[in-house]
Amino acid sequence: MYVSASRAADGAVPRPRLSWAVPGNVFALGAVSLVTDISSEMVTAVLPLYLTLSLGLSPLQFGLLDGLSFGVTALVRLAGGNLADRWQRRKLIAGIGYGLSALCKPALPAAGGSVVALGAVIAVDRIGKGLRTAPRDALISLSAPAGELGQAFGVHRAMDTVGALLGPLVAFAVLTGTGGAYDAVFVVSFCVAVLGVLLLVMYVRDRRTPLSVPRPATSSRAALGLLRDAAFRRVCVVAAVLGLVTVGDAFVYLLLQRRGGIDAVYFPLLSIGTAAVYLLLAVPVGRLADRLGRAPVFLAGHVALVAAYLVLLGPGWLVAVLVLHGTFYAATDGVLMAVAGPMLPEHLRTSGLALLQTGQATTRLLSSVLFGAVWTMYGSTQGLAVMAAGLAACVLGAWFAMRRYM
Amino acid sequence: MNPIRRLPVLLAAVAVLGGTAAGYAAWATRRDPVPVPVAAADGGVLRPGRLMFRTATGQVAGVPLGDTAALPAAAGPVCSRFSTAGGTSICLVAKPGALVSTDAVILDRSMRETRRIRLAGIPNRAGMSQSGRMASWTVFVTGDSYNEGGFSTWTGILDTRTGYAVTNMEDIPLTLNGRRHHAVDVNYWGVTFAADDNRFYATLATGGKTYLVEGDYANWRVRALRENAECPSLSPDGTRLVFKKRVSADPRRMWRLHMLELSTMRETPLAETTSVDDQVAWLDGRTVMYAKGPDVWSVPADGSGAPAPLVRGASSPVVVR
Numbered sequence A: 001m002y003v004s005a006s007r008a009a010d011g012a013v014p015r016p017r018l019s020w021a022v023p024g025n026v027f028a029l030g031a032v033s034l035v036t037d038i039s040s041e042m043v044t045a046v047l048p049l050y051l052t053l054s055l056g057l058s059p060l061q062f063g064l065l066d067g068l069s070f071g072v073t074a075l076v077r078l079a080g081g082n083l084a085d086r087w088q089r090r091k092l093i094a095g096i097g098y099g100l101s102a103l104c105k106p107a108l109p110a111a112g113g114s115v116v117a118l119g120a121v122i123a124v125d126r127i128g129k130g131l132r133t134a135p136r137d138a139l140i141s142l143s144a145p146a147g148e149l150g151q152a153f154g155v156h157r158a159m160d161t162v163g164a165l166l167g168p169l170v171a172f173a174v175l176t177g178t179g180g181a182y183d184a185v186f187v188v189s190f191c192v193a194v195l196g197v198l199l200l201v202m203y204v205r206d207r208r209t210p211l212s213v214p215r216p217a218t219s220s221r222a223a224l225g226l227l228r229d230a231a232f233r234r235v236c237v238v239a240a241v242l243g244l245v246t247v248g249d250a251f252v253y254l255l256l257q258r259r260g261g262i263d264a265v266y267f268p269l270l271s272i273g274t275a276a277v278y279l280l281l282a283v284p285v286g287r288l289a290d291r292l293g294r295a296p297v298f299l300a301g302h303v304a305l306v307a308a309y310l311v312l313l314g315p316g317w318l319v320a321v322l323v324l325h326g327t328f329y330a331a332t333d334g335v336l337m338a339v340a341g342p343m344l345p346e347h348l349r350t351s352g353l354a355l356l357q358t359g360q361a362t363t364r365l366l367s368s369v370l371f372g373a374v375w376t377m378y379g380s381t382q383g384l385a386v387m388a389a390g391l392a393a394c395v396l397g398a399w400f401a402m403r404r405y406m
Numbered sequence B: 001m002n003p004i005r006r007l008p009v010l011l012a013a014v015a016v017l018g019g020t021a022a023g024y025a026a027w028a029t030r031r032d033p034v035p036v037p038v039a040a041a042d043g044g045v046l047r048p049g050r051l052m053f054r055t056a057t058g059q060v061a062g063v064p065l066g067d068t069a070a071l072p073a074a075a076g077p078v079c080s081r082f083s084t085a086g087g088t089s090i091c092l093v094a095k096p097g098a099l100v101s102t103d104a105v106i107l108d109r110s111m112r113e114t115r116r117i118r119l120a121g122i123p124n125r126a127g128m129s130q131s132g133r134m135a136s137w138t139v140f141v142t143g144d145s146y147n148e149g150g151f152s153t154w155t156g157i158l159d160t161r162t163g164y165a166v167t168n169m170e171d172i173p174l175t176l177n178g179r180r181h182h183a184v185d186v187n188y189w190g191v192t193f194a195a196d197d198n199r200f201y202a203t204l205a206t207g208g209k210t211y212l213v214e215g216d217y218a219n220w221r222v223r224a225l226r227e228n229a230e231c232p233s234l235s236p237d238g239t240r241l242v243f244k245k246r247v248s249a250d251p252r253r254m255w256r257l258h259m260l261e262l263s264t265m266r267e268t269p270l271a272e273t274t275s276v277d278d279q280v281a282w283l284d285g286r287t288v289m290y291a292k293g294p295d296v297w298s299v300p301a302d303g304s305g306a307p308a309p310l311v312r313g314a315s316s317p318v319v320v321r
Helices: A024-054 A059-066 A070-087 A090-110 A115-143 A146-177 A182-203 A220-228 A230-244 A249-259 A269-292 A294-313 A318-343 A346-378 A380-405 B003-030
Strands: B050-055 B059-064 B073-078 B081-085 B088-095 B101-107 B113-120 B122-128 B134-142 B151-159 B164-166 B174-176 B187-193 B199-206 B209-216 B221-227 B230-234 B240-246 B255-261 B266-269 B281-284 B287-292 B295-300 B308-311 B314-319
Touching: A024 A090, A024 A115, A024 A146, A024 A182, A024 B122, A070 A090, A070 A115, A070 A220, A070 A346, A090 A115, A090 A182, A115 A146, A115 A318, A115 A346, A146 A182, A146 A269, A146 A294, A146 A318, A146 B003, A182 B003, A220 A230, A220 A346, A230 A318, A230 A346, A230 A380, A249 A269, A249 A294, A249 A318, A249 A380, A269 A294, A269 A318, A294 A318, A294 A380, A318 A346, A346 A380, B050 B081, B050 B308, B073 B088, B073 B101, B081 B122, B081 B314, B088 B122, B088 B134, B101 B122, B101 B134, B101 B151, B113 B134, B113 B151, B122 B187, B134 B187, B151 B199, B174 B199, B199 B221, B199 B230, B209 B230, B209 B240, B281 B314, B287 B314, B295 B314, B308 B314
Parallel strands: B151 B187, B174 B221, B187 B230
Antiparallel strands: B050 B059, B050 B314, B059 B073, B081 B088, B088 B101, B101 B113, B122 B134, B134 B151, B151 B164, B187 B199, B199 B209, B209 B221, B230 B240, B240 B255, B255 B266, B281 B287, B287 B295, B295 B308
C-alpha cells in the first residue's frame, strides 16, 4: 500500500501521517473483489475441463452454455443499479450480487450432467456479476475524494486483477492436491466466495446520506434523465462509440498468435501478459489521471490501443502489443468510472454508472459481430486496418467532443 | 464494532471457511475411486483381432474381439482419447495446470513413445489412418472466439513418415459453395483419413453452420461437400461415412448418427436413437461402435438392427486390424 506522508504538501486534505493513501472503504472493496475474483476465476479455469472431460459435454454444448444471456445481464445491471439508488442501498444490492454468485459454486456439481441445470446456474452467476458491478463502482466513487478517484479506481482494479491471476493457480493447486476432484475446487471456491461476502458485510460501509427533503427522484425515468446532462451524455456517447471500434480481446490474441507465430501451447499466456501489465500500471496511471485530467488519459489509453493495432499490422512484436494492450486497460477501465462518477448526482450514481457500463458492453458486443463480418469479407489484416482507422478517427472525434469537459 | 473489534470475527470466519475447504479437499482426496479391474499387460498388446479402448480411468486396455466381456488387459498409458492403426497409436493426454494443455503422444507397436507434440487446450478427438501413417487430433481452446468466452477447435495432422506436423489446420484453403471462403470463425474437428493417406474428411464450422469437408493433404486444400455432418468416420472400404447429424436444438437430443453413401451422397439414419456425441469407429465393415454414456455400444451401419452394448466402462474404441 501507499503511505502518504507528503499528502498535506500537495494542498489536498491534510491527513494524519501514515494514513492509507486510499480510503479504507476503497481498500475494503478492493479486498472483496480480490477474494471474489480468486473464487470466480477458479471456476472459470476448470469449468471447460470439468464440463467436457468429467461430464462428457461436447465443445458445442459448452459453447451454448457459455454464450448465454448477455441480454438478461444487461437488463439486470440496469434494474439493479436503479434499485440501489431508489433504496440508497448500494452495499445491499452489491451484496446480493456477490451472494448469488457464491451460491452458484456448490450448485455447479449439484447440477450434475444436466445441461439445462448447468445453464441455469451459469446464468444466475452472470446475473450476480451484473448486479454487483455498478453499485460497487458507485461506492468506490463515493468513498474517495473527487481529486483522487483515478487512484482509487486504480487500486481497486489492481487488486481485482491480482485475484483474477491467482484464481487459476489456486484451482489447479486444489485439483492437483486432490487428484482431480473437481467438486473440491467448487467447494473451495465457495468458501473463498463466502469470505468475500463477509469482507463486504463487515468492512465496506455504504454511504447512506439521508436524502434531502423533498426526496429527489430516483425512478428509472430519472435515471434515463441523466442523459439530459450534456457532460454525462457525451461521456456515454464517447464510451459507446469507442466500444464500437474496439477489437475484442480474443481477436487480438488470435491475431497475435497468428502473426507472431506463437506456439499454441503459449496461447493462454497472452491474456495473462495483458493482465500483468494492467496490474502494474493501474495505480500509476490512475494517479496520472488525477493529475493530468481523466478524460485525456482515457483518450490516451485508446491511442495506446491504436498503437497496439498498428504494431499488430506491422512487425507483430509480442511484448509491445501486450504492453500497449495492458496500458489501454489501465488507462480506460477504472479511469472511465472516475471520469463519469463526479458528473453524476450521488442519489443517481449507481444508475448512471450502470447505464454507462451497459452502453459500453453493448457496443463492444456489436463490435465483435462487426469485426467478424469485416474479417469474413475482406480478411483479417484488412479488418484490423479498418478498426484501427475507425478507432483513430473516433479518438479524434472524442477529443473534440470532450475537450470542453477536460 | 470498529475494524479492530471485527478482526477476531474475521479470523474466526477464515478459520471456519479454511477448515471446511481443507476438510472437504482431504475427504475428496481419500474418497475411494471405483476400482477398475485390469489384467497385467500380456505383451504384444496390439495383436490383430483385439478391441482396444480406454477404461473408465483412462488406461488403454484391450479384449479379444470374440469375447468383449473378458477382463481387459492393460496395454498402454493413460489417455483422454486414443486411437491405433497399422502399428502406430495416438494418445491425447490432458495436462491440467494453471494453463490447461494437451500432449499428443505417438506410440510405436510396443507402445513406446516416439513423438510428443505439445498443444494448448482440451483433448477432443484422435484418429489414425489405416496404414498408421497419418495421425490427426482435435483439441479445443476456450476464450479464443469472438463471442467472449466461446470455444474454438484446433485440429492438427501429423505425417509420421516425414515428421511434419500441422498444429492448427485453420489456414487451409477452403472452398465453400464453389467459392474461396475466408472467415475468422473457421473451425475444424474430427478428421478421418482414407486408405491412400491423402484424402481425408472432417467437420468444418463457420457462420454458425457445420459442413462435411473433403480434404486433399498433398495439395493442402479442402472443399465443403454438404451441410450438417459432424465427426465423420470412413468405413474400412472407403465407400461410406458415418457421422453425427444435428437434429435438435435441445442439448439432450442434439445428434443422431447417420450413414452417408459417398457414391450417391444418400444418407440413412442409424438405428441408434439416443443422441451420441462421439466420432464413431468401425467394428467391422458393417458395424460402427461409439461411446454412449459410460459404455461402448455398437450398431449396424446401414440403419438396420438395434444398438447393443459392446464393452462396459469404456470409451475411444478401436479395432486392431
